[in-house]
Structure formats: C-alpha cells, structure tokens
Amino acid sequence: MRAVVIDKPGDASVMNIVERPIPDATKHQSVMKIHAFGVHRYEVLTREGGSPSVKFPRVIGVEAVGEIAQVSEDSKLKVGQKVITMMGGFGREVDGSYQEYALVDDANLYPVSYEGDWVTLAQYPENFYTAFGAIKSLNLKPGQTLLLRGGTSAVGLSAIQLAKVMGLQVTATTRRENMLQPLLDNGADDAILDVDNKLKTDKNYDGIIDMVGTVSLSNSIAHLNQGGTVSLIGLLAGEWTVDNFNPFTLAGKYLTCFDSTDVHQEWVDEMFEMISKNNLQIPIPRVFKLDQIREAHDYVMKSRDMGQVIIDND
Numbered sequence: 001m002r003a004v005v006i007d008k009p010g011d012a013s014v015m016n017i018v019e020r021p022i023p024d025a026t027k028h029q030s031v032m033k034i035h036a037f038g039v040h041r042y043e044v045l046t047r048e049g050g051s052p053s054v055k056f057p058r059v060i061g062v063e064a065v066g067e068i069a070q071v072s073e074d075s076k077l078k079v080g081q082k083v084i085t086m087m088g089g090f091g092r093e094v095d096g097s098y099q100e101y102a103l104v105d106d107a108n109l110y111p112v113s114y115e116g117d118w119v120t121l122a123q124y125p126e127n128f129y130t131a132f133g134a135i136k137s138l139n140l141k142p143g144q145t146l147l148l149r150g151g152t153s154a155v156g157l158s159a160i161q162l163a164k165v166m167g168l169q170v171t172a173t174t175r176r177e178n179m180l181q182p183l184l185d186n187g188a189d190d191a192i193l194d195v196d197n198k199l200k201t202d203k204n205y206d207g208i209i210d211m212v213g214t215v216s217l218s219n220s221i222a223h224l225n226q227g228g229t230v231s232l233i234g235l236l237a238g239e240w241t242v243d244n245f246n247p248f249t250l251a252g253k254y255l256t257c258f259d260s261t262d263v264h265q266e267w268v269d270e271m272f273e274m275i276s277k278n279n280l281q282i283p284i285p286r287v288f289k290l291d292q293i294r295e296a297h298d299y300v301m302k303s304r305d306m307g308q309v310i311i312d313n314d
Helices: 041-047 125-138 154-165 177-185 214-222 265-278 290-302
Strands: 002-006 015-019 029-039 063-070 082-086 101-105 109-111 145-149 169-174 190-195 205-210 224-232 254-257 287-289 309-312
Touching: 002 290, 015 290, 029 125, 029 290, 041 290, 063 125, 082 125, 109 265, 125 154, 125 205, 125 224, 125 265, 145 154, 145 214, 154 169, 154 265, 169 177, 177 190, 205 214, 214 224, 287 290, 290 309
Parallel strands: 145 169, 145 205, 169 190, 205 224, 224 254, 287 309
Antiparallel strands: 002 015, 029 063, 029 101, 029 309, 063 082, 082 109
C-alpha cells in the first residue's frame, strides 16, 4: 500500500509516498481501507513541526472515511462495513489518514449510515462533528439566536447547516466584505464583518461559537445575552492565551470549550440522520489524489475558497 511518510518536519517537500505492507489487525485494532479524507490547515502546522507531541517519522491526518478491511479479534465490526474515524490520536500518536490502509483502535471506528460517495462523505467527520458538538454545548432552543464567529471556515459552514436544521436564527461572521454574500448563500440568516477582532454590530446573541480564538473572546462575551454561552472551539488567530482578561465580564454569562476528542457514537448517528434527511453539504472546492498531497497542502494554505479540500484515494 502507499503511505505519505514525513521523516522530519518541514515544507511540503518532506511528504514522501512510500510503499508499506498492509497492516494486520490486532486484538483490539482493525484495519480500515481509507477511501477519502479531508486536508486541514492544522495538519500543515503539524507537518511543519508545530505540534510538539507528534514524533516523526509519522503519517499524519486526523480523520478518514472508508470500510473495514480486516477485523480485530475483539471487534463487533464486519468486513466491508462503512466507517469513519477521527481524533483519538489518529495522525498524531499513531499513523493517520495519509495512506491507503490504517490500523485503527476499534474504540475510534464509528459505523455510519450514508448512501453518498466517499468524497462527499469525507467532508463530514471532523467538520460536522465539531460543529454539532459545539452547538449542543450551548443548550439553545429553536428560535434562539446563534452567532458563528469564523463562519467561512469549514466548521463554520457546517455549523450554519446544522444550526438551521435545529431551528436556530444564525448570524455568521467574516473578516472579508466579499464573503458576506457567500455566507448568506450558504444558509446564514445574517452575515456581519469582524474587523480587528470586533464585531461590526450592536446586536447580542443567545449563543456564540467562537472559532477565531482568544483574541476575540472578550468581544464575543460583550455580544452575549444574559444567560447565554460562548463556546470556544478554534484558534484561527493562532494564540492560545488571553491577555488582560477580566472574568467579571462573565457575570450572568457562561464560557465553555468544545473539541472533538471525545466522540460519541450516538452523536454520530444523530448527526448523520440530520445530514441525510436534509441533504446537508458544504462546498468542496478541490479534490486531489494521494500522489498530489503536496499540491493539496499548498492549496489549503494559499486558497481563499470556502469549504473542505478532499483527497480521493480511489
């Protein structure tokens, strides 16, 4: 099988396709045939050496869609069963999606019911699950208002789709004026500018999902209704800590974080039921093949297109 192996961090040229034997299943790990996967900016950061916990050589890639090729001794899965995998150390502590077959712990394999093609399926796992969990963390009811800060990101676009199905009134933000209309075209009820980490609106919201990060957090809290929650789920601005934060601005308001590290099968089932019933999708601007992985990384970093870049392994 082919695998993209990174021996040491660096630019796109450090990703080399090598031939490896297909792994064998173990007592608690099954072999997944990877049909497609999404390519993310934070994987580029990992490739460059920006993830200290990742040791090289490594096959990176945090998510994949495919089918079971070989079951573990303890597995309840079946050969040929359609599955997704994400997080759980995939592409970080163990070799990830940038290959044709992967050895995956059964605890990190999630069966899905989905009738579409593999490339279309590959847009969902990490993007939609992160969005789904973030919306749930806000405990909003139909008719309430949701602000998505960082709405043009793949997770932001996914959250718009899901939130509308859940009956929420959705406002999405962008730093680029020319992206306001595309956000409305993607289903947002309103779109506003975010300039220098300040929202260009006087409105407040019942819940806010902040993908920009710590640099916009204080401003997000200022635009939150009493009793509402800000859920911090991303660091698009690249900063991990908050400078000069006044915790008393949270009086009567709530702050939480969500990531997709802890995946629940029942949430996966609920999410895919919504996706299939409502034909939810985000743009897929480009599809590459595995041997074009260097071009895919360059495109992800340079492109201003909205949506999820996919690698098609078939």
